Amino acid sequence: MKTLIQNGHVVTAIDSYTADILIDGPTIAMIGVHLEKVVGAVDKTIDATGKLVIPGGIDPHTHMDLPFGGTSSSDDFETGTRAAALGGTTTIIDFAVQYRGQSLNQALDVWFAKAEGKAAIDYGFHLIVTDLPDQRLPELKTLIQQGVPSFKLFMAYPGVFLVDDGTIFKAMSVVGEAGGLICMHAENGVVIDVLVKRALAEGKTAPKYHALTRPARAEAEGVHRAIAISEMANSPVYIVHLSCNEALKEVQAARDLGLPAYAETCPQYLFLDDTYYEQEDFEGAKYVMTPPLRDKANQEQLWKGLRGNDLQVISTDHCPFCFKEQKELGRDDFSKIPNGGPGVENRMSLIFDGGVVQKRISLNRFVELTSTAAAKIFGLFPKKGTIAVGSDADIVIFDPSLQETISAKTHHMRVDYNAYEGRTVCGVTETVLVRGNVVVEGRIFKGRAGNGRFLKRSTSV
Numbered sequence: 304m305k306t307l308i309q310n311g312h313v314v315t316a317i318d319s320y321t322a323d324i325l326i327d328g329p330t331i332a333m334i335g336v337h338l339e340k341v342v343g344a345v346d347k348t349i350d351a352t353g354k355l356v357i358p359g360g361i362d363p364h365t366h367m368d369l370p371f372g373g374t375s376s377s378d379d380f381e382t383g384t385r386a387a388a389l390g391g392t393t394t395i396i397d398f399a400v401q402y403r404g405q406s407l408n409q410a411l412d413v414w415f416a417k418a419e420g421k422a423a424i425d426y427g428f429h430l431i432v433t434d435l436p437d438q439r440l441p442e443l444k445t446l447i448q449q450g451v452p453s454f455k456l457f458m459a460y461p462g463v464f465l466v467d468d469g470t471i472f473k474a475m476s477v478v479g480e481a482g483g484l485i486c487m488h489a490e491n492g493v494v495i496d497v498l499v500k501r502a503l504a505e506g507k508t509a510p511k512y513h514a515l516t517r518p519a520r521a522e523a524e525g526v527h528r529a530i531a532i533s534e535m536a537n538s539p540v541y542i543v544h545l546s547c548n549e550a551l552k553e554v555q556a557a558r559d560l561g562l563p564a565y566a567e568t569c570p571q572y573l574f575l576d577d578t579y580y581e582q583e584d585f586e587g588a589k590y591v592m593t594p595p596l597r598d599k600a601n602q603e604q605l606w607k608g609l610r611g612n613d614l615q616v617i618s619t620d621h622c623p624f625c626f627k628e629q630k631e632l633g634r635d636d637f638s639k640i641p642n643g644g645p646g647v648e649n650r651m652s653l654i655f656d657g658g659v660v661q662k663r664i665s666l667n668r669f670v671e672l673t674s675t676a677a678a679k680i681f682g683l684f685p686k687k688g689t690i691a692v693g694s695d696a697d698i699v700i701f702d703p704s705l706q707e708t709i710s711a712k713t714h715h716m717r718v719d720y721n722a723y724e725g726r727t728v729c730g731v732t733e734t735v736l737v738r739g740n741v742v743v744e745g746r747i748f749k750g751r752a753g754n755g756r757f758l759k760r761s762t763s764v
């Protein structure tokens with residue numbers, strides 16, 4: 304199958320030019336002008352005049368079909384990756400979970416089964432490690448060799464996900480030496496637990512207390528500690544879902560010292576704020592996620608961090624729970640509200656609109672933050688994350704002037720609300736190719752569940 308994309312404005316993390324792209328099978332075969340004169344017959348031609356042609360989005364932080372808080376996230380790999388594709392994301396890296404007593408491979412196998420036959424776009428896995436006695440440490444190296452070179456550790460959720468500092472240090476030592484990466488949920492979960500119990504004992508049960516019991520200081524302390532431990536372990540560290548300026552300052556200070564500290568933020572921390580918890584009729588529960596939404600003043604600081612490369616990646620932490628049946632579990636106790644929110648479908652448009660259109664970041668930086676940097680950090684580059692001869696033909700044709708109003712009535716995520724309901728964004732995904740196959744055309748899903756492939760990732764940072 305040969306496809307010719309004509310006359311689009313190609314944007315990568317470093318380039319911006321008008322060209323044609325020839326795709327041969329799954330791969331970008333040629334980039335040039337007037338390719339129709341040299342390539343002979345093709346099976347399909349796509350006119351991209353007036354459109355941006357960008358690398359498919361990479362969302363390195365999703366939770367499809369995740370058992371959490373007494374329920375499971377409402378998107379599975381079929382519905383979640385379909386929605387991702389419609390939003391311009393062609394690769395996700397999802398978090399598999401090791402439960403106590405499981406080997407790392409047993410844990411991973413459960414997630415292979417969840418994704419197989421369902422994913423419509425390509426996917427990799429990080430592994431959340433919860434049970435790591437010394438005899439299991441070598442398994443980390445085995446997984447790195449099997450194409451799963453990144454692991455998430457939690458400093459939060461005592462009794463569920465939390466691992467102690469000694470375990471973090473040991474894991475970082477092994478993973479760092481083998482060229483892998485520890486992703487850290489950085490929050491002082493032990494102190495937070497005390498704050499939560501204290502609030503509940505005082506009868507403070509509403510959603511807003513989720514935010515009030517998870518202060519920015521607790522996140523900043525976690526980030527500081529994670530980086531300090533990684534320094535002692537001689538290992539890089541990647542801070543997930545960084546939400547506030549206090550935590551960002553810790554990453555900045557480390558990077559200024561030349562330490563290999565990386566961090567991502569998410570659209571919810573750039574566009575939503577803690578006043579959302581005040582919504583009536585329990586609607587504040589829609590925004591119960593961890594870390595919580597912060598004071599609005601943090602948003603411009605995060606954009607500054609994104610501009611200056613103290614934050615390298617924008618992921619979604621897509622972890623949807625329906626308002627009616629799932630968030631409801633915590634109506635009388637905020638600590639029982641399943642933590643997480645939807646977003647995988649809206650990331651590219653939100654960041655294009657809030658970043659490029661609002662002149663906070665350049666077009667190149669938009670591509671870097673939503674695709675290229677994640678490909679590099681998580682061992683997918685240059686197969687993914689750029690438009691270049693030899694790279695996978697994961698391509699988004701993006702209309703930079705089309706507007707759309709985000710709504711649960713029209714989104715494709717399997718969740719009964721949208722955190723950005725009513726927000727009008729400029730910049731919409733029109734056509735999407737994954738390894739040369741058209742999965743979205745004219746904003747309609749044309750892909751197939753099961754066509755997504757597992758990506759064995761390398762160790763490069």
Ligand code: URP
Nearest residue numbers: 488592593620622642643
């Ligand atoms: O609230 C969140 N973020 N839920 C997903 C799990 C996590 O910590 O990333």
Ligand code: ZN
Nearest residue numbers: 488543544593
């Ligand atoms: Zn987390």
Ligand code: ZN
Nearest residue numbers: 364366620622
């Ligand atoms: Zn997450």
